[in-house]
Amino acid sequence: NAGVTQTPKFRILKIGQSMTLQCTQDMNHNYMYWYRQDPGMGLKLIYYSVGAGITDKGEVPNGYNVSRSTTEDFPLRLELAAPSQTSVYFCASSRGTSGWGDTQYFGPGTRLTVL
Amino acid sequence: QQQVKQSPQSLIVQKGGISIINCAYENTAFDYFPWYQQFPGKGPALLIAIRPDVSEKKEGRFTISFNKSAKQFSLHIMDSQPGDSATYFCAASTWTSGTYKYIFGTGTRLKVLA
Numbered sequence: 001n002a003g004v005t006q007t008p009k010f011r012i013l014k015i016g017q018s019m020t021l022q023c024t025q026d027m028n029h030n031y032m033y034w035y036r037q038d039p040g041m042g043l044k045l046i047y048y049s050v051g052a053g054i055t056d057k058g059e060v061p062n063g064y065n066v067s068r069s070t071t072e073d074f075p076l077r078l079e080l081a082a083p084s085q086t087s088v089y090f091c092a093s094s095r096g097t098s099g100w101g102d103t104q105y106f107g108p109g110t111r112l113t114v115l
Numbered sequence: 116q117q118q119v120k121q122s123p124q125s126l127i128v129q130k131g132g133i134s135i136i137n138c139a140y141e142n143t144a145f146d147y148f149p150w151y152q153q154f155p156g157k158g159p160a161l162l163i164a165i166r167p168d169v170s171e172k173k174e175g176r177f178t179i180s181f182n183k184s185a186k187q188f189s190l191h192i193m194d195s196q197p198g199d200s201a202t203y204f205c206a207a208s209t210w211t212s213g214t215y216k217y218i219f220g221t222g223t224r225l226k227v228l229a
Binding site: 004031040041042043044045048050056058090092094096098100101102103104105106107108109 | 119121124147149151156157158159160161164166204208210212213214215216217219220221222
């Protein structure tokens with residue numbers, strides 16, 4: 001049981017380039033999330049999904065797109081990279097139940113630098 | 116109203132001492148308050164969580180104290196150890212629109228000196 005896995009671990013992009021951050025979970029969780037973590041800013045929710053085919057915007061969705069074709073995978077797409085997207089990106093998943101807070105399990109993160 | 120304010124930003128404690136991290140929230144609809152621990156290069160991991168119907172929850176050396184009237188909660192780490200050196204995030208959430216959306220604090224970097 002690997003939990004939540006993310007690839008790549010590190011990436012440097014040039015302004016205007018595109019890339020996809022991959023996220024896979026093997027816990028059969030219904031819900032999946034993408035966060036970005038900036039120094040001194042905590043974690044901000046970018047997008048989330050409550051099941052295959054269903055996605056919704058979080059707090060900071062501009063410049064990103066997501067899709068959820070399977071329960072396991074939730075890729076995050078950056079279409080035109082900008083320096084403001086330099087950050088550490090975390091994917092998380094949860095069972096999606098209304099009881100006891102629905103614990104979110106995080107992946108190890110992808111450190112992205114846009115130059 | 117959606118903010119969670121966390122303090123201090125950083126904390127240095129001697130081995131064996133008590134580490135205390137504080138968080139304050141505004142939205143009275145929040146009903147779940149987890150603390151996450153993050154080691155360098157790793158993702159956050161749930162450490163301990165509390166609901167507002169109890170004033171304290173203890174798991175080993177980690178205790179959450181919750182003050183509903185003041186809208187504040189805190190993490191106490193007793194007998195702090197060098198292995199506790201990490202960044203700690205508080206969060207607050209409630210079930211809305213079919214999901215728990217977490218609002219995270221800005222994090223506290225804890226260093227425990229040997």
